[in-house]
Amino acid sequence: MSQNWITFCQKDPVTVAKNILGAYLIRETSEGIIKGRIVEVEAYGGFHDAGSHISKGVTARTKIMLDTPGLAYVYIIYGMYHCLNLVAHTENQAGAVLIRAVEPLEGLEIMKQRRGLSVTKNVCNGPGKLCQAFGITKADNGHLLSEQPLYIVKGAPLPEEQVAATPRVNIDYAGEAKEWLWRFYIKDNPYISRK
């Protein structure tokens, strides 16, 4: 039910990021179901977080970070790739959670075909890669991620000792915020984007 989902996402982005680890990302396509387990995420905050898009200003692109928690925030990066985020923040705040890597579970053939690969390795172990595998584009921007045909289903809670926290990737411009331990991944999972 969507209200449960919105409530789940209406917490600070760091909490939502940790809570969404181990959940399932599901895409229904005309060719079949694609499913994966979320194994790596990053939290992005509001105006105080120099690594966050919205800290540079509220624009047509970034204003969704202020919108309803649980919406998809999809943007194009480097003119070539898409990234999927989940809007996540408390009342009157801004924030999002970047889905960085997924462990492929179902729809392997469709994913490999879209990625142009013959083996499962490297199909979903990066934010741009998983969007290509799942067929996620700007057409999905603003979609509530509890609803078909693109949705997230919560998994079993993870023991804290299975979760690693590190600085976020590729935000060298972000000053002190680049040191914050806002990247989370499932330890020893072979499908994370990098060590």
Add this chain to the structure above:
DNA sequence: CGGCTGATCGTG
């Protein structure tokens, strides 16, 4: 308008 920048990826 023109100029820059980038929450990436594949290749080497």
Add this chain to the structure above:
DNA sequence: ACGATCAGCCGA
């Protein structure tokens, strides 16, 4: 280590 490649943002 580096280049591809262009939406998004800003300043004029």
